[in-house]
Amino acid sequence: MRNILVTYQASEKEKEFYRNFFKDQVISFLDDYAETDKKEKILLESEIIIAWNPTKELEQFNKSLFSNFHLIQLLSAGYDHLKFEMFPNKCLIAANQGAYATPMAEHTVAMILALAKKLRLYHNRLAEGKFEQMNSITRQIKGATLGIIGFGSIGKEVTRLMRSFDVKVMALNTSGKTNEDVDFTGTLNDLDHLLIHSDFVVISIPLTDETEGLIGKRELELMKNDAILINVARGPIVKEKDLYDHLKNHPDFSTGIDAWWIEPFKFGQFKINYPFFELPNLLGSPHNSAIVENIMIEGAGKAAENVKRFLNNEEIKGVVDITV
Template identity: 40%
Template sequence: MEKPLVLVSHAPPDEIRDALAKHIGDEASVRFLPDLSGPERDTALRSARAVITYHPIRDLGIDAIALLDNCQLIQCLTAGIDYLPLSEIPPHIPVAYNAGAYAEPMSEHVVAMALAASKRLTVEHNNMRAGDFNQFLPTKKIRGATCGVLGFGETGREVARLMRDLGMRIEALNRSGTTDEEVDFIGKLDDLDRVMAAADVLVITLALTRNTDRLIRSEHLDRLKPDAVLVNVARGEIVDEDDLYRHLIENPSFTACLEAWWIEPVRHGKFETKHSFLDLPNVIASPHNSAMTDGALVVAAKRGAENVLRMLRGEGARFLAGDDVRML
């Protein structure tokens, strides 16, 4: 019996190429589209049962996508796919995002930002440069404080595990309002006000959807404690940019740790902000690089490949994009 074909849309580095082939093993044939040309390429497109890709429109093109007669899954290797024009994918082909592919490095980044903000590391570094030595100025205590997690998927749960190890209480929101994880409270987005008010550290790991676009606005930010720390490793658009800047100006004890931005090079071709966030002392910034640790891309490739295998085995692929994530 002929093995099903898994087609990889791009030419990854050798370590990722090897990881994909090894993980899929004997359950399917793996071919890489840039290695093919002419009739062989068209035949592969028509026969592929699954496509692994970073960006199906860019990597394949509309004409090639139209040839995917036998395709039962497009597996994206990115954790978020809100920037993809999914309306250009034939409706009979499910598209899966790679949820939690980078959960471990991202959760470490969250903890680093939250601790740096809570312990005023960047603020006091700048104060010392100016000659101030604030030895007796209190900082935020983490043990016994509350970490609110908006979005309790793979990454949110990994954040909670690390924060719990630091002695924090966990209040979290997800779609179902249920979880098997050890938490002090679990709710749905209807409980947003409660979690915002309780959080000493608020972590955003939500996917950007029609329901979460500009979810956090002034009325929600005003519910935060005056010295709360907000950490956004999801998408900038989940927080209203104007309202966040205004809240930072009006509440100097509040800190925003921004890893995700409203306009970024990968999604928009440039980095740009409407306001001078980087000039504020109560902002800690990073260039959306929380996932970029050694070996992280290999791990993500393996997790994407595992979801493809679930589909091929008849177990059903996970993390399929619904109508709410079809942003473009």
């Protein structure tokens, strides 16, 4: 039997799920212990951690208590919020790869459609009493080119949904290869080519040293004047000032932002440094693209399945490089 510890504040429904799923293991929940000494004892005994943000959940404890950690399984699909130096080098860290792809893809497509059809703009004009039917021109989706930067689970699901509009698909991933039915596949070396030819560009790539600031002034200017940029990955992949300036100076260009530069999950607050919400060509959401009914249980299920693979000495998904 292995000692598994859930460090985030799981709901009673989630706790019941974990107890049933890991009935042959020792499963504990950090928030069930009030006294610090008991928390420290359970941490020292734990081999497998299930966490949302272990950096914050465990920052009050001495890292010597983490010496027996063999696996930290994240509930989140991203991992840029972690301080890897907190944890033993021998400890594997696994992101919850693909756990939220379906709702995030739906959210992405909704943003594309809302911006292409200018729903916010014409809703506001109607609210002002302006009924401008023949002058309220919108874009047709059929036959457009969709560019996806980061062709993982989310990008593939976006492609599946958008295929009903008969779009062409350009996809970038690390290998430049895919078994999916797309019209072009490349790596980040082909970024310019994708930006030049795409009508809609979706960012669904992890934030790393390589991708931070990937889209800046030069890249934005390569895009079509009426392109639509959707970011459901991480804010810093796009340079904030450059995006604001481009939106302000190119009124036919529009963007949907679900992932922001400064968010509560990582920084404890939401903050933007430029008045994005004064712009009519912006559509924003509070990084809730994954938040649908029962998603926490679904996410817990994906994470638990990965832990099960670890327990069975099988290859686990989403392993990240702890030395970064």
